[in-house]
Amino acid sequence: MKKKLATVWLGGCSGCHMSLLDIDERILEVAKLADIVKCPIVDGKPFPEVDIALVEGSVTSDEHYEEILHIRKQAKVLVALGDCAVMTNITGMRNYFPLQEVMAAAYTHSPSNDGEGMWPNHAALLKLHGKVLPLQSVVTVDVVVPGCPPSADTIFYVLYELLNDRMPDLSTAQKLKYG
16 A cells, blocks of 8 residues: 655755756656645645655745644655755754844845835744744654755655655765665
């Protein structure tokens, strides 16, 4: 029976998803073992129950916080994919400054706004947290895949192992010469 696989991105750049796409024809090997039931690249449906969830990005907002809690409940295995998910990376750079200063720098004091900019305020926009959090600060993470972004070979290796009911061992570079 095929497993159910989902991918998500929270506060990140989508680079990890681009690396996932770089597994190229090996996606056919994944497709033999799993149905991709959720992916931000192609759909917006609610997050279903899955065997494996690949989560890119960090928790930057109220929406991300609620989303990762829901994903954790729905996923048998949760994979922190990439440095933003693992340790906040670029998205976490704003943690060194108060959120109000970051917003003022981006919207009020930026050269393009000549000091006349307005902060966005709309119900549809994310409500940013004061600090960006890595996934493991909010939920239990089962597999950590570092990299910015992780290589396609690493992503394929992790997926292939998990889809074959094995825990991936990323401790040696030799293991990444897969497929």
